Amino acid sequence: MxxxxxxxxxxxxxxxxxxxxxxxxxxxxxxxxxxxxxxxxxxxxxxxxxxxxxxxxxxxxxxxxxxxxxxxxxxxxxxxxxxxxxxxxxxxxxxxxxxxxxxxxxxxxxxxxxxxAPLYQHLGGAFRGENFPVPLGNVVGGGEHAKEATHIQEFLAAPVGAPSVSEAVFANAAVHAAVADVLDERGVPAAKGDEGAWAPPISDADAFEVVDEAVDRVEDDVGFEIRFGLDMAAAELYDDDSEAYVYGDETKSTDEQVEYVAGLVDEYDLAYVEDPLDENDYEAFAELTDRVGDRTMICGDDLFVTNVERLQEGIDVGAANSILIKPNQIGTLSDTFDAVELAARNGYETVISHRSGETEDTTIAHLAVATDAGFIKTGTVGGERTAKLNELVRIADDAV
Ligand SMILES: O=C(O)[C@@H](CO)OP(=O)(O)O
Ligand SMILES: [Mg+2]
Structure with missing residues (x-):
């Protein structure tokens, strides 16, 4: 048939x-x-x-x-x-x-x-559809997604205490709106980057303050825990020639970068840090995971590229405790499932992810439910992002 x-x-x-x-x-x-x-x-x-x-x-x-x-x-x-x-x-x-x-x-x-059958059920089986991923929502960003904004690519709201996926999705949208308010109060104009996050021309240090404030406001309002996290996309910051991470006029050695990120995790109680180090530096990833992996997710995106061989290498050295999963990084759903399964067998959390260039396709929403992923990263606002978020809401409502 x-x-x-x-x-x-x-x-x-x-x-x-x-x-x-x-x-x-x-x-x-x-x-x-x-x-x-x-x-x-x-x-x-x-x-x-x-x-x-x-x-x-x-x-x-x-x-x-x-x-x-x-x-x-x-x-x-x-x-x-x-x-x-x-x-x-x-x-x-x-x-x-x-x-x-x-x-x-x-x-x-x-x-x-x-x-x-709904796609998530065909891919994941009859017993899927009860658990939903926590959506990581990009609310402030720069890097390769918006020039003249922050060096760190993504500041991501993480509504870890939300009682339902729907409340989580709306909480992220509220944080996005609260960021606009905080920026406005500070007189900072902001355009949006490729994923719909605000792309203000402010320092990374100021962006931490803005996001922290916005998260606090929404947390008070909704009454459940919201934290935040980062995609540092550090391979884009790393300069091979000088072997340093370049933040505009400032640079950090690898040791300094590990120190910096570990400090941020504690200062802001970060729930999540993706690609804090260069994609070739398994060793420094392992050092950071060793330091803070008990209290935050250290996630490999460019490090693992949804590839089982690279993930296995990371597992062997303790490079991270979670993996970003992007089907187009590896090319097929079978390869994608292999990466998810290897991660699960080794106690790695999985984060199913969009790309900065997206369409209305909603496959990743189904993939996240089908694989029982703990998290999904798919933006906060904008039609190509809400396509996935709204599909999650429909799946939860048995309306697909
Ligand atoms: O780095 C990332 O995680 C993604 C998605 O946010 O960005 P891009 O698709 O540009 O690689
Ligand atoms: Mg990334």
Whole structure:
């Protein structure tokens, strides 16, 4: 029933206005699934390769589509193996991870459609749908997502005490609004960055104060615990030549960076710190995790790139205690699940994540519920972000 009869690929817009790949998968019994690839700006050195959308589509039409016709969409491993075989490289550089991930997600949705089950249930089984991830909401940001704003890429609200996913989602939106108030009171004008977070021209130190204040206000209002965290995207700050982290005119050695982050964790009771160190520095990651990993999440994004080999290396040295999961970093849902399972087996928390360039695709909301992830990082406001947040609310309401 889920045998694939046709796949169409097209160029659509992402949230930055760049072309990305959208895939439609049809099965012989009429099942339909659509998936669209997101795109990063602060991409990790070891991610699967995104090709220009046109090129990726042409290559996938030539090499992948003929192999996939006749494969069962319900057999996700078979779909993803066919994608890997069609590509023939380790990093999807032949057909592009953008076409691969769009097809992989579209096939999963087509299979769910045939089964008449929500995607999270097809991917995660009958007993999923009870637990929901805590949404990490980007409220202030800079780095590669907004020039002339903070050096730290993301300040993320973390409503860890929210009694429901819906209350958590609304709490993050309230923190986003409270940040605007605090900035306004300080006379700071702020545009928005790529993910809809405020991108004020202030120092990182001032941003900590602003976010801390905004979180306190909303916490008082809603009456449950809200903390905050960071994506430092430190690989973007690290300069290989000087072997230092560059914050405008200031630099920090690796030891100083570890010291700085450990100090921030304690000063602001941070719930979460993603990529605090360079993507090649497992050792310094391990040192920081050793110091503060008992009281905060140290999460590898560019460090692990959703790749089981890199994750295993991190597990071996104690580099972190959580992993960011982005399907397009590795190219298929099967590889994504492998990374989630390896993480879970080793006591690592998983954080399912959007990219800075997004579409209305809601697959990651289902993926987070299907894998019982503790967290999801998918922005706070803006249509391509609320698409995922609202889908979580619908899943909780049994309305998908
Ligand atoms: O670094 C990140 O975690 C992501 C998403 O917030 O950014 P990008 O998609 O630009 O890599
Ligand atoms: Mg990141």
């Amino acid at each position: 889920t045998r694939i009869t046709s796949i169409s690929l097209r160029r659509v817009l992402d949230s930055r206005g760049n072309p990305t790949v959208e895939a439609d998968v049809l099965t012989e019994s009429g099942g339909f699934g659509r998936g669209a690839a997101p795109s990063g700006a602060s991409t990790g050195e070891y991610e699967a390769i995104e090709l220009p959308a046109n090129e990726s589509i042409a290559k996938a039409r030539e090499h992948a589509v003929p192999r996939l016709e006749g494969v069962y969409a319900g057999d996700q491993r078979a779909v993803d193996s066919a994608l890997r075989a069609a590509d023939g490289t380790d990093d999807f550089s032949a057909i592009g991870a953008n076409s691969a991930v769009a097809i992989s997600m579209a096939a999963a949705k087509a299979a769910a459609d045939v089964l008449g």
